[in-house]
Amino acid sequence: MTARLINGKAIAATIHEEVRRGAQDLRARGVIPGLATVLVGDNTASHKYVSMKRKACAEVGIESFHHELPATATQAEVLALVQRLGADRKVHGILVQLPLPKHIDERVILEAVPIGKDVDGFHPLNIGALAMKGREPDFVPCTPAGVIELLDRTGAKIDGADAVVVGRSNIVGMPVALLLIGRNATVTVCHSKTKDLPAMVRRADIVVAAIGKAHFVKADWIRPGATVIDVGTNPVDDPGKPGGKRLVGDVEFEPAKLVAGAITPVPGGVGPMTIAMLMKNTLRSAARARA
Numbered sequence: 291m292t293a294r295l296i297n298g299k300a301i302a303a304t305i306h307e308e309v310r311r312g313a314q315d316l317r318a319r320g321v322i323p324g325l326a327t328v329l330v331g332d333n334t335a336s337h338k339y340v341s342m343k344r345k346a347c348a349e350v351g352i353e354s355f356h357h358e359l360p361a362t363a364t365q366a367e368v369l370a371l372v373q374r375l376g377a378d379r380k381v382h383g384i385l386v387q388l389p390l391p392k393h394i395d396e397r398v399i400l401e402a403v404p405i406g407k408d409v410d411g412f413h414p415l416n417i418g419a420l421a422m423k424g425r426e427p428d429f430v431p432c433t434p435a436g437v438i439e440l441l442d443r444t445g446a447k448i449d450g451a452d453a454v455v456v457g458r459s460n461i462v463g464m465p466v467a468l469l470l471i472g473r474n475a476t477v478t479v480c481h482s483k484t485k486d487l488p489a490m491v492r493r494a495d496i497v498v499a500a501i502g503k504a505h506f507v508k509a510d511w512i513r514p515g516a517t518v519i520d521v522g523t524n525p526v527d528d529p530g531k532p533g534g535k536r537l538v539g540d541v542e543f544e545p546a547k548l549v550a551g552a553i554t555p556v557p558g559g560v561g562p563m564t565i566a567m568l569m570k571n572t573l574r575s576a577a578r579a580r581a
């Protein structure tokens with residue numbers, strides 16, 4: 291049996307189209323959805339990510355307000371910018387691209403983003419609400435929300451499923467686990483100190499790999515028919531590619547494909563969903579600001 295490929299690129303395109311229609315609707319009612327992007331320093335990958343996000347904004351009809359500060363910017367300067375954007379009525383979402391330069395305390399900056407504009411979902415109050423029964427966060431972090439959306443849109447049954455999340459980071463593993471619990475999965479969260487990882491993964495109907503190690507999850511750890519969501523994006527040498535690198539996931543994809551029931555490829559799985567969910571969160575914020 292070969293697993294069904296979960297086409298994140300196509301699902302993200304559908305979400306972009308839904309957001310585009312929603313943005314059109316809001317514009318017709320006099321609200322222009324707006325996302326502010328804040329980029330500090332000259333990290334090449336960060337520049338690339340922000341430009342992808344701004345391109346997506348342009349495609350779906352969200353206005354983007356880009357702010358770039360030099361790597362030498364002080365924490366007070368970044369803070370002042372975020373506070374100014376927080377008070378700007380044209381801005382419905384604020385995205386501070388991480389990582390920030392080392393001399394700036396990320397926590398201070400992220401906590402300065404008003405919770406109602408925290409479209410990245412990283413504010414501790416949003417994460418806290420995610421962890422509480424009966425509470426809804428204003429915004430769910432984009433990559434974890436994308437993981438759930440992929441499961442939903444491919445018809446995976448989350449309710450009652452045994453789910454194993456490998457990774458417990460603030461930005462991926464932990465919020466994914468909380469979201470799965472909220473959807474009535476029975477969740478095991480694994481990490482670098484987990485005793486017998488293969489045995490844990492073998493129990494799962496749903497595996498989410500968010501480790502950051504190329505091909506770390508082996509095919510024979512996967513229960514036949516399981517749904518596998520691979521969040522990992524790891525550059526590996528490939529002399530045939532421009533720049534001599536290509537991206538692979540955390541799961542040993544080719545052999546795992548022969549065991550799993552459904553699996554995301556890397557690239558083209560979770561990756562495109564992150565931006566799609568950012569667009570969705572921004573639209574939701576704009577719609578709410580209007581109400």
Ligand code: NDP
Binds near residue numbers: 458483
């Ligand atoms: P982190 O490095 O913050 O977290 C990695 C997690 O993996 C940690 O919880 C760590 O455990 C765990 N881990 C590390 N080694 C092992 C091991 N040997 N066995 C079991 N668990 C282990 O990474 P992120 O969560 O930020 O990212 C994970 C991956 O997802 C990366 O490849 C990243 O590039 C990718 N990513 C992709 C996105 C997308 O849009 N597609 C967005 C964000 C991330 P411990 O806590 O014990 O250290």
